[in-house]
Amino acid sequence: MGDQRTREEVFFRKLEELFKPQSVAVVGASDDFGKLGYHVMKSLLEGGFAGRVYPVNPRAREIWGLGAYPSVDKIPEEVDLAVVAIPAPLVPEVMEACGRKGVKGVVLITAGFREAEDPRGEELHRKVSEVASRWVLPIIGPNTFGFVNRTFGVNASFTPEFSLIRPGGIALVSQSGGFCHLSGFMAIKERVGMSKLVGIGNRLNVDFPEMVRLLAKDPETSVIALYIEGMERPRELLKAAQEVRGQKPILAYKAGRSEKGDSASRLHTGALAGDYRIWRGFLRQAGILEVQSTQELLDVAKAIEALPPLKGPKIAVLSSQAGPGLIASDWVDAEGLELARFSASTQKRIDDLLPPSTMRTNPVDTGPAWYNPRAIVGILEAVLQDEAVDGVLFLNMFASANLKLASEVRDYLKEKKALSKPVIGCFSAPPGLWEEIREVDPMEGFVILPTPERAARAMGYLWRWYRSRRWQAEN
Amino acid sequence: MGDQRTREEVFFRKLEELFKPQSVAVVGASDDFGKLGYHVMKSLLEGGFAGRVYPVNPRAREIWGLGAYPSVDKIPEEVDLAVVAIPAPLVPEVMEACGRKGVKGVVLITAGFREAEDPRGEELHRKVSEVASRWVLPIIGPNTFGFVNRTFGVNASFTPEFSLIRPGGIALVSQSGGFCHLSGFMAIKERVGMSKLVGIGNRLNVDFPEMVRLLAKDPETSVIALYIEGMERPRELLKAAQEVRGQKPILAYKAGRSEKGDSASRLHTGALAGDYRIWRGFLRQAGILEVQSTQELLDVAKAIEALPPLKGPKIAVLSSQAGPGLIASDWVDAEGLELARFSASTQKRIDDLLPPSTMRTNPVDTGPAWYNPRAIVGILEAVLQDEAVDGVLFLNMFASANLKLASEVRDYLKEKKALSKPVIGCFSAPPGLWEEIREVDPMEGFVILPTPERAARAMGYLWRWYRSRRWQAEN
Numbered sequence: 001m002g003d004q005r006t007r008e009e010v011f012f013r014k015l016e017e018l019f020k021p022q023s024v025a026v027v028g029a030s031d032d033f034g035k036l037g038y039h040v041m042k043s044l045l046e047g048g049f050a051g052r053v054y055p056v057n058p059r060a061r062e063i064w065g066l067g068a069y070p071s072v073d074k075i076p077e078e079v080d081l082a083v084v085a086i087p088a089p090l091v092p093e094v095m096e097a098c099g100r101k102g103v104k105g106v107v108l109i110t111a112g113f114r115e116a117e118d119p120r121g122e123e124l125h126r127k128v129s130e131v132a133s134r135w136v137l138p139i140i141g142p143n144t145f146g147f148v149n150r151t152f153g154v155n156a157s158f159t160p161e162f163s164l165i166r167p168g169g170i171a172l173v174s175q176s177g178g179f180c181h182l183s184g185f186m187a188i189k190e191r192v193g194m195s196k197l198v199g200i201g202n203r204l205n206v207d208f209p210e211m212v213r214l215l216a217k218d219p220e221t222s223v224i225a226l227y228i229e230g231m232e233r234p235r236e237l238l239k240a241a242q243e244v245r246g247q248k249p250i251l252a253y254k255a256g257r258s259e260k261g262d263s264a265s266r267l268h269t270g271a272l273a274g275d276y277r278i279w280r281g282f283l284r285q286a287g288i289l290e291v292q293s294t295q296e297l298l299d300v301a302k303a304i305e306a307l308p309p310l311k312g313p314k315i316a317v318l319s320s321q322a323g324p325g326l327i328a329s330d331w332v333d334a335e336g337l338e339l340a341r342f343s344a345s346t347q348k349r350i351d352d353l354l355p356p357s358t359m360r361t362n363p364v365d366t367g368p369a370w371y372n373p374r375a376i377v378g379i380l381e382a383v384l385q386d387e388a389v390d391g392v393l394f395l396n397m398f399a400s401a402n403l404k405l406a407s408e409v410r411d412y413l414k415e416k417k418a419l420s421k422p423v424i425g426c427f428s429a430p431p432g433l434w435e436e437i438r439e440v441d442p443m444e445g446f447v448i449l450p451t452p453e454r455a456a457r458a459m460g461y462l463w464r465w466y467r468s469r470r471w472q473a474e475n
Numbered sequence: 476m477g478d479q480r481t482r483e484e485v486f487f488r489k490l491e492e493l494f495k496p497q498s499v500a501v502v503g504a505s506d507d508f509g510k511l512g513y514h515v516m517k518s519l520l521e522g523g524f525a526g527r528v529y530p531v532n533p534r535a536r537e538i539w540g541l542g543a544y545p546s547v548d549k550i551p552e553e554v555d556l557a558v559v560a561i562p563a564p565l566v567p568e569v570m571e572a573c574g575r576k577g578v579k580g581v582v583l584i585t586a587g588f589r590e591a592e593d594p595r596g597e598e599l600h601r602k603v604s605e606v607a608s609r610w611v612l613p614i615i616g617p618n619t620f621g622f623v624n625r626t627f628g629v630n631a632s633f634t635p636e637f638s639l640i641r642p643g644g645i646a647l648v649s650q651s652g653g654f655c656h657l658s659g660f661m662a663i664k665e666r667v668g669m670s671k672l673v674g675i676g677n678r679l680n681v682d683f684p685e686m687v688r689l690l691a692k693d694p695e696t697s698v699i700a701l702y703i704e705g706m707e708r709p710r711e712l713l714k715a716a717q718e719v720r721g722q723k724p725i726l727a728y729k730a731g732r733s734e735k736g737d738s739a740s741r742l743h744t745g746a747l748a749g750d751y752r753i754w755r756g757f758l759r760q761a762g763i764l765e766v767q768s769t770q771e772l773l774d775v776a777k778a779i780e781a782l783p784p785l786k787g788p789k790i791a792v793l794s795s796q797a798g799p800g801l802i803a804s805d806w807v808d809a810e811g812l813e814l815a816r817f818s819a820s821t822q823k824r825i826d827d828l829l830p831p832s833t834m835r836t837n838p839v840d841t842g843p844a845w846y847n848p849r850a851i852v853g854i855l856e857a858v859l860q861d862e863a864v865d866g867v868l869f870l871n872m873f874a875s876a877n878l879k880l881a882s883e884v885r886d887y888l889k890e891k892k893a894l895s896k897p898v899i900g901c902f903s904a905p906p907g908l909w910e911e912i913r914e915v916d917p918m919e920g921f922v923i924l925p926t927p928e929r930a931a932r933a934m935g936y937l938w939r940w941y942r943s944r945r946w947q948a949e950n
Binding site for chain 2: 034036039042043118158159160161164174175176177178179181182185186188189227229255256257258293294295319320321322323324325326327329330332333334356367371395397399400401428429430431433434450451452453454
């Protein structure tokens with residue numbers, strides 16, 4: 001038992017180091033654009049990695065301008081991480097070399113293991129497992145693109161473009177590399193900041209439970225987001241999730257819901273997806289907040305990371321255009337939130353700031369104050385100070401005619417640096433102006449989401465998350 | 476009765492001409508950036524308008540470098556359209572001048588009529604109505620940003636940036652200017668092509684029924700999209716919609732669903748939104764396809780415009796990454812569609828094109844053919860030719876390692892020019908590569924939507940639309 005704990009401790013210490021390597025060997029490194037090893041080299045060398053990179057390839061003396069080694073254990077210095085992109089049959093031997101060399105961990109990009117129809121895949125999987133177990137060697141994969149650690153500055157994947165993701169507090173762990181590409185590129189476009197993006201692929205010995213346990217202690221990660229198809233050890237995920245309950249939010253998007261999807265998932269990663277209803281109950285029990293789409297996973301992660309908790313359901317809707325404010329109000333209702341009833345003094349402040357107009361109660365049509373942007377900012381201030389308001393949806397469509405409003409709102413947010421209650425801005429603007437306004441997204445207490453529906457829905461998730469946390473604290 | 480018909484005919488002829496003016500007077504034109512008349516001038520002069528522009532302002536001799544006139548009826552040449560952006564109390568007199576001058580129609584940007592709490596607003600509304608009726612003068616507004624006609628090349632709005640919208644076949648008619656800005660800017664980003672974007676504001680005498688009747692005959696419009704808050708003459712919309720049944724699709728997004736939203740709507744545009752359940756039934760009866768969000772209105776309009784009808788529910792899911800393919804399969808199921816069962820010969824062709832791999836039935840994991848992009852294109856060809864397939868979801872995440880696939884797929888689509896069945900591509904790529912791939916979006920038979928969920932959902936709407944059309948034809 002003592003020995004067992006030591007093994008587990010060793011494994012986790014290595015897993016931690018795997019994500020923060022000082023030196024990386026690329027087994028299968030190549031100068032040939034057609035090989036994954038080419039793109040892994042590109043990711044490492046052009047992704048801001050400060051450590052040493054060792055190409056390993058017995059058929060080359062130099063790769064990407066660096067001296068190549070015939071095998072990992074021929075590298076004269078220490079190697080923390082080996083990224084392996086070679087044909088499957090060669091993998092067990094390389095793993096053995098990694099073990100001998102004292103490598104901390106491996107990213108095993110190679111596919112063709114358990115997920116393949118070929119029975120030799122199963123045999124290879126067994127062999128690699130045995131080596132990994134003997135050397136206590138954590139393996140990300142097989143059948144993965146790798147990972148990127150944006151807060152440490154290492155891109156250990158075959159996708160150099162992942163280095164464009166902004167460093168931030170969200171760690172995304174996914175069973176599908178395709179999902180990481182889908183959401184990673186979306187994160188670049190929508191300014192979602194990530195600490196880590198990890199494709200755990202066929203999860204040889206690093207699965208959701210291990211990643212959740214690791215990320216729970218990761219000071220650079222404040223929100224854990226999971227893309228799950230299926231898994232074999234739900235109890236261990238439950239245990240790992242319960243350990244972080246109330247501390248770090250865990251979000252999950254569960255795919256493989258339909259019967260067809262389920263069988264597709266089994267073939268994809270060798271795991272049964274299982275009955276979706278059972279999954280829903282399981283996620284709830286584990287205190288994991290379930291979302292319903294790729295977009296929601298990013299929206300909610302972004303909102304939860306940047307915003308203070310939504311401590312009640314009472315929302316102020318401030319909109320400089322009535323229509324989007326109306327849509328937001330509809331969705332506030334649909335999300336189980338309420339339109340706040342302002343205190344008399346707040347209402348007085350709003351009335352004083354707005355010209356005689358149409359909608360001064362909630363939703364507030366701030367449109368008539370287009371020419372007095374300070375009034376709009378003043379109304380935001382007023383509702384943030386009102387105890388009857390828990391969160392704010394702040395909607396503004398900017399264009400030529402209200403450019404001054406755009407810069408005033410942006411400057412106000414820049415100056416404030418942090419807002420005390422969650423404010424989701426649904427801002428929209430044409431190209432050119434948009435990039436300028438976007439500067440303030442995200443900041444502490446404020447994020448931008450592009451439609452009233454998405455803004456209100458993310459607010460709804462904030463509320464669900466707060467309630468479930470409160471429920472957990474009380475039970 | 477004969478006289479009545481003549482009046483109506485005159486009104487509609489003028490309304491048509493209003494949207495295709497040869498000459499525009501801008502009443503309230505200004506060189507002052509702080510005035511809406513400044514931005515209207517900018518829209519007209521920088522938006523590619525080929526006709527004549529006459530600034531009208533009694534306090535200036537020259538505006539935007541053009542000779543200014545003290546009033547509309549002092550302009551020596553014919554004026555087709557007057558865009559009016561002056562204080563409300565001055566409007567009736569200007570309308571009278573427009574009538575005398577023989578202007579075909581007016582865009583009345585000015586707010587402060589019936590929507591204002593002030594009883595003088597009601598009085599002004601009455602006065603303007605009287606003048607408009609006497610001169611048989613169609614009025615877009617009041618309380619509108621105006622309109623843009625992208626296929627004719629006139630931007631008669633205070634938002635010059637609307638000229639960035641691609642010309643296309645979708646006409647969007649909205650009760651809210653804010654909604655037009657929200658969706659117009661989204662259309663720019665997501666390459667949604669529009670014929671017209673019209674803010675009908677407080678709908679003095681041009682309301683949804685008039686616009687639907689006009690657009691039904693508009694050769695440049697193939698899809699009509701409506702953003703509705705509420706209205707007084709649902710029967711006339713029903714009649715207008717039934718006239719185009721089965722010819723041109725009409726989509727609608729109905730806001731003001733919640734009780735609170737309803738009262739906000741009433742204050743915003745002076746119309747009762749009414750019980751949402753009644754609205755749902757009404758839209759169905761009118762053969763109008765209802766969507767559930769801003770995003771869906773654009774996605775579905777874009778898909779319906781570019782794609783041939785989805786004549787059955789059987790969908791092929793081809794994905795070069797298994798995860799997104801799995802998500803698409805889930806959503807195919809949730810949308811009431813089915814995964815097609817390929818014919819034996821199609822399956823044979825697919826098997827021949829793919830290396831020994833994991834998923835070769837539907838969904839097809841085309842991932843193993845990364846290095847053989849022609850195989851992926853070949854599989855698309857094969858399923859398009861299969862009678863057992865009604866539509867295709869084609870998912871590809873492109874990045875450094877599969878650049879060749881990106882260019883091959885793009886070139887294939889470019890060369891084909893048109894696809895015979897609806898294909899929705901869920902393509903994703905990092906900045907740089909994305910712009911290059913996007914070139915092919917939209918084309919006949921093919922559109923790109925950025926997530927598997929949105930792609931599958933749009934496919935679901937295609938199917939609902941086809942079924943409702945078939946139902947209409949049979950009943």
